[in-house]
Amino acid sequence: MARFEDVDPTPTPTLREPGQRVSPRARLMWQISNLVEGVVSVAILGAAAAVWDAVDLTWWMATIGLLAVAVYVGVVPQWRYLVHRWEVTETAVYTQTGWWARERRIAPMSRIQTVDYAESPVARLFGLATVTVTTASAAGALQIAGLDRLRARELVDELTLRADAVEGDAT
Template sequence: MKSQPRNRIAVNAKKVWRINASLYLLLPVIAAGVLTYFWSTWSIPDFIIYIAWAIIIASLIFFIWLLPALRWRRWRYEVFEQEIYIQSGIFIVKQTIVPMIRVQHVDTEQGPVLKKFGLATVSVSTAATTHNIPALALEEALELRDRIGILARVEEEDV
């Protein structure tokens, strides 16, 4: 097994993931609030309200605080002349090697939350799939995109 890739994604990735998780969990929190507000008029048993709030609070703690820290700790990448090595996952660690000869194009993506923190995602596309390296500092993402593009072109010319 190869050693871990050396490069980490930006520390602000945790903030971005926390904001995204907060936005996704907003609807269940609102639903539980409405349920709590109307529970007496709908004659819903108290234990259902308590269970709903316990699930929501546990979800908030897990998805907003624990998961982003675990994801950030595992996410690593490294670019070599012949390949791109990506490691991701939380409980199951996935290590992917993308040969440069298979790279068709490289993009950078930046949504509103990433833009707020000066981050971007690098997407490496092959014929079969797309591999993402999320939440890199914008300058680092642009340099990485250009470097992979140059290395992929060199590989193509050698064939």
């Protein structure tokens, strides 16, 4: 039987909601990206309906498609912004992503293998970037998308230094 003195006092990372939000500009970036995706999708479906033309449902399809695009552009980025969070502590990186299904992940500093910084052309227009934390996990890398460019660069430096300071080989 373990005695109270035998219990390890080191705090264990817990699966909790991270405290930091991504940049508010990420909402507008996601709205524009969703708008482009939606318009292209509706155009492809509209072209297919026009070619098919066996059934005169083209205007119904266009109406439903435009309504879906409006929801995809108006609601999803707002919802995504409310859900997407991240946090870095002395011992781990926490992320929460998703807009429909939520995923919370923890990457202990001792498991970090690489920390990457990326700017897509659209993100660059909004001064945003993505930080990717790669670990030995089969679930894949953790991504923090929609960060302010300067904060993302600082985060890469911070995580690199913290991961390097932890003993172990990140495997």
